[in-house]
Amino acid sequence: MEIFLTVALLVTAAVGANIVYTIFPRIPLAFYQIGAGLLLAVVPTFEHFDLEPELFMLLIISPLMFNDGQSTNYSLLMRRIRAVLSLAVGLAMVTIIVGGFIAHLFWANISMALMFALAAIVAPTDSVAVESITNSIEVPEHVMAALKNESLFNDASGIVAFSLAINAFNTGHFSVGSSIQHFLVVFLGGILLGIILGILLVWLRLFFQQKSLDIIAILLPFNLLTPFIVYLLAEHLGLSGILAVVACGVVHGVQRSRLRLTSTENQIVTRTTWNVVTDLLNGFVFVLLGASLPNVWRNLSRSDTAALPKLITVAISLYLLMFILRFAWSQLNLVRMHDTRHKRNTLKESLVLALGGVHGTITLAMAFSLPLTINGQAFPERNAIIFVAGIIILTSLIIPTIVMPLILPHKSDPYTDDEVEKLVNGMVDFAIDRLKTTEANSTLLAPVIETLNSQKGSPAPTDTKVVHQLLAESEEAQTEAITELIENGTVDRTFGWKYNRVQMIQTQFAFQNPFQRVLLWAKLVGYRFFPGLAKHQRAKQVAHWQAKKADWQKAHPEDQRAIEPGRQLPARQNQSDRLPAPIHDVHQHQDRFSRKQIHNIKQNQTSEKKKQLLNTMKELESAGYNAVMLYLSSVENEENRSEINVIRHYYMVRHNRFSQSDTKNETESELFIRAFQFEYTYVQGTASQQDLSPELVSTLQQKISMDQLVYMQSNG
Structure with a gap:
């Protein structure tokens, strides 16, 4: 129950942040999500919340990275592979090494290995966070592509370097040769394993399709479980689970691009599902960051608040260092973001690349993966390192949010x-x-x-007067059609008039306001106690319809067909005076007659009689419905289209509920x-x-x- 409550609160917070962002889009979505997390920290469930890094990497990071991989354009990735490796490996390693030394200058009482671990934590970038803060501005396409591709692979660089630094801190030994060897095995091994597993899983998926098993209930869960299976297997073998998941995703993306026109329904459902899942998971990341910060602050305040200025200094120094390194890396042309080999990066492009080094998911996960204890003692400065990482994440979000709109044009x-x-x-x-x-x-x-x-x-605005005029004319068309059946002896006179009267009453109830309904009920009660009035009213209606029929046949002596219901009805009124009064619910009374009449039939008549009366009701309903549709079609024009749609929708819903027919011809x-x-x-x-x-x-x-x-x- 507690797990369900936690997930429900996370979903609520993420959705709430999206709602607020939709209303006030000037502030990046990530800040709303962090704010929602801060509000969650007040809830008892999150009061002492600590992020579980293993679950975070498995349940959130691996599906996000897999979807990024399968959404990546393989041909463009291969075309820019040198730029990707330059940023994801070369720049990441330089950042970790230089960052470790700089952090140790300000934090001299902490082991150098822990400072390298801190630098590894803050080295990975997050393209999702970049997109969150650049929704309203035009980022050069080649720069954004470089940032996205970098974030696919530099996560693994940071994670591998982080594990090496923690191992060196635990053992007290560090070997450059063995570390490089370990890095290459974990890095390249993860990619190779991901490619192999991706090919096998794609082959299995194609096998399902060949055996006519390409149904959503099989392929969708299979696709959703893929990143978890690949990540767990890679980590079990001591390889990079993140890189394995990314490589597997790229293989799936290649397969999906080759099969664009096959299994269309599966592809649409799968893509839509992944969009929903990734949006929620990306929201979880920053919601969890906001929910975790209060607990980190409480733990830090209990230990040493005097060190707070030093920690902020370390955080700002590391952020400035990473900014300078990224800018210099681009200006020295160590990364070529253009497809044209001889074109150099401009100052603005280098500045955007430096500002685009936003940190988020992996940084947060690695910070919380620091062990609680080591050799039976509390891990030194764990809360302080998490605090520094949190400050860097927030700084990397705030600075680009302020600066990028000043140097880049707004998106039109x-x-x-x-x-x-x-x-x-x-x-x-x-x-x-x-x-x-x-x-x-x-x-x-x-x-x-x-x-x-x-x-x-x-829906277009409707004129209430016009709607009621059209409704009255539609009822008249329906009544004329039913009158034809009665006069021709097709249906029983008493039953036909009763059916027509009840249908008209229900229609009036559906479109009238409460006061008009009260008056109608009073009128019906009067007919109940004074049946002579009802007979007199019915006689007047019959005489009216017969007179209209005679007038039409007299005016059209050459046409010996029966009168067409609705054809001779009066033209609609002028609609120059628009009334904003709303149309009341047109569904709540429309099928009451059918249910009540069927209930009475079941209670009082034999089965044969029931069937006969039901058939009669269906015949009456079809005749009235067809007459109304013919009338509406004959009078529809540009001016009354919205009002016609209201009436048509009412009769369509009533007819469908009554007939209960789902067949499509x-x-x-x-x-x-x-x-x-x-x-x-x-x-x-x-x-x-x-x-x-x-x-x-x-x-x-x-x-x-x-x-x-x-x-x-x-x-x-």
Whole structure:
């Protein structure tokens, strides 16, 4: 129960930070996550929270690194492999060696081995943290690529150097030759093992697909468990688990790029799942940092608060050292970030590379992996080292957040959300209008139009007066269709009128405000106690409908067909006066008649009678529904489209609940295929006429593709 509560609180904190960041995006997300962690520290569960480094590396770091690996472009990585090794190995080792000596100058009473361990802790960088603080600015693409690739491999450099330093501190012996040999074995061995395991796991995945086992329930858990299996096996063999996971991820990325058009559903579900998982895990990292800092501060304050200025000095000195080394490394052209070999790095690029050395996940994990005891005694200065690492993490986040916007341009969005929403609405309306010109059957079109309207964003504002006018006309169309069945003797007169009356009452209840519902109930009660009034009202309605039918047939003597419900209904009222009054819930009363009537049938009639009455109800429902759809289709235009959609949605939901039919005919599927093609046509035509940005066109086309895929998979 405690584990569940801990995970639930972490998820809540990460999601809460994302919500606040969405509302106030000017501050980087990482700071909101750290703040959420500080709030968690007040909860008793996190009051004395200490990060478990083994679990942290296994459960958080390994899946993050695996996903980074499988998201990496293999060809670009190989093209820039020299730059990657220069930053991830060369610069990392120089930083650890020089940083150890500098830290020892300020902290002379601590063993040199521990100072090298401290330098190894703060050497790795975190590309996720860089992206968090650069969301609103334009970072040169080649510089960001160098930072991402560096963070894939310098984690292992820091971890291996850290383990060597801790081992030297424990034993008191340090051999340069054996240390280099150990480093190469752990580093290269981890990469080799990751490649081998990646090939084997990819082969196993392809084997599943060949045996028709490429179902989500098999491949998704298999893919999610891969980083944990690889990491545990590599660590068990004494190799770098992080590098093994990264290498395995790169192999999976190569395989995924080769199979882009196979197992589409699996790839979409897998990618979406990984996006959700990595977003949560990245949030956990900084939430855990915030939750851990208060406990570190309490432990440090109990031991020696007088050393606080010295610790801050060490932290700032190490950060400045790493900044200077990164800047000089780029200016001396020891790392080539450009694809063009002879092009040198500019001052701005070097400055961005130096500022981009942000620290986060691995630094935090290694700091907390310092042992609690050594040789039966408390590990010296453990809390102080963790505190220094925490200060460096915060400093590396704060400085770029302030400086980078001053030297880099702000990111200009190629389009706005309002532009996307406007074009999507136009796209859907265009497809619906084209379908109406090619398909005359409004009953077949109704569910297609209803589904296409769900593509739109926020619903368009509706005029309450217009909605109620359309509703009254729709009810009249429904009543005329039911009257035809009654007059032709198709259904029992008493049952038909009862059905129609109850359906109209429920519709009125669905769209009326509470005061109007009270008046309607009073009217119904009056009919209950004075049945003569009800008969008189029904007679008036029958006379009205018969008169309208006679007028229409007189005006159209050449057309001997039965009157088309809705065709001769009065035109809708002028909607110049818009009313912002909301439309009330249109679902809460719409199926009450069906449930009550079916319940009575089950209680009082024989099974044959039940079946007969149910069939009659279905016939009445279909006739009324078809008449309403025909009417709505005949009066729909650009001005009343949103109001028509409200009425259509109500009758569609009622009809679907009543009929309980989930079958999709081939004609409907063809209509959807044509609709999606019309949407593509609209996007292409609008792009050429209005000169839309390529990013906006791509976004619209991706939306159509995803909607089409979702429809085909859910109705295939």
